[in-house]
Amino acid sequence: MIPSAERTAGYLLLVAVFALHAVVLMQQPVVGTAENGDFWRVTKPAGIVSLEKYETVDHKYVSQFYGVSAAHLSSGFSSAAVIAAGAKWLGGGAERLDIRQVGAAYLLLFAAAFALALWAGVPPLLCGLLAWAGLDVSYSLYFNSFFADGAALLGFLAIALALLAWPADFRHTPHRYRYGALLVLAALIAGLSKNLYMLTPLLVAATLVAWPSRAWWARLRGESALLAALMLAGGLGTWHFTYGSGYRFPDINNHHTVFRGLATVADPAQVLAELGVDPQYVGFAGKAFFDLTKEEKAASTAALRDVSRTQIALGYLRDPRRIVRAVAPIMEPMRDITTADPNFDERSRPPAKYSGWWQFARLRGALFPLAVSMLLVGGAALLHAAWTRTWRAEHTALTFLLLNAVTLVVASILGDGFFGLRRHTMGTRFCLDLALALILYEAYRLLRRRTDAARD
Secondary structure, three states, rough: OHHHHHHHHHHHHHHHHHHHHHHHOOOOOEEEOOOOOOOOOHHHHOOEOOOOHHHHHHOOOOOEEEOOOOOOOOOOOOOHHHHHHHHHHHHHHOOEHHHHHHHHHHHHHHHHHHHHHHHHOOOHHHHHHHHHHHHHHHHHHHOOOOOOHHHHHHHHHHHHHHOOOOOOHHHHHHOOHHHHHHHHHHHHHHHHOOOOOOHHHHHHHHHOOOOOOOOOOHHHHHHHHHHOOOOOOOOHHHOOOOOOOOOHHHHHHHHHHHHHHHHOOOOOHHHHHHOOHHHHHHHOOOOHHHHHHHHHHHHHHHHHOOOHHHHHHHHHOHHHHHHHHHHHHHHHOOOOOOOOOEEEEEOOOOOHHHOOOOOOOHHHHOOOOHHHHHHHHHHHHHHHHHHOOOOOHHHHHHHHHHHHHHHHHHOOOOOOOOOOOOHHHHHHHHHHHHHHHHHHHHHHHHHHHHHHHHHH
């Protein structure tokens, strides 16, 4: 039984978080995240046209208004493009789209996810803590932009909320089809946002399969249709961003994976020899693809055409010291509490970042050692619950968040090396913040139970 004071505090925190971010995202002059050259991946299929020259806002300022045209979602489809196209309806048929319409669309979708979670029985205080963590301005400012990551974050949060509400006996739950459909939908939103997140539905399936239980086999049979749907969703996303119309950039990614990745944690000549690449290209090590001349780009593309991600992964595993050296560039972005690009549309001021003292991300950023300690405690709690067969829905949600955080780091390095890590690890930071919020709530609940027991 949840105490009424706790329930009230949870609802107040939830309302306060959404009210704060509604004020931030709807304010004038607008705030959001500046264009970095990737917006076209979402705007083109969504039928949205930039009204400013890229050179004007490139990594500097937020554009408030965009032109509107017919959507072509079948070409370059993504869940982010669907949300952006839907945001046009919030303008009431206006000929221009205000970027705040996109932010409003995301806020409404996040609110719907929490409303469903409350309906399904997730404690209000836990929802409030998750909202505080998940709607941190280091993430919500991306809603006022056309970065595809916003859709992925929505999917991750919805998955976590669905798993928190997951029934102990799925087979005999009256609303099991609704639970299953919402979980698959959330996984699809994340998996179809961009290629970095395409494996998300498979991770959800793996999390459910790994649920420790004495009736594990019976539970697996009861969820077989759901698991099949999640695997199909994962296969669909993988196909879409590998062979379908989903945007992908193999030449750029291959270069960064080798020359801004593996070749920076080991002797470049040795790495190229292991990969079967001509050592004459050793001079590319450490250089971004965008800094190469036209001829050098063509040479890099030709040299790496036959290099596979399996070879890259084995290259790291061949020498554990390479993995250790890869940790250093990962740790720095883990402390970030702002977006990767500037947040203001005030051309009279230098490009700047938006932040606030109230940010949940400061627990992870400013108090990073404490945050790591809490995550280790959470991991230990998962092992204890698995060993004692006291596994609950909260453990499943935490498992997904931690597994997804690690997977995204690996996918970032194998997909694009150490290039753009601050942006590519956004999903990792998001999942870790949600995990911290969940651990805080579980610690509070344990303390409350012990206090109640002592009184009795």
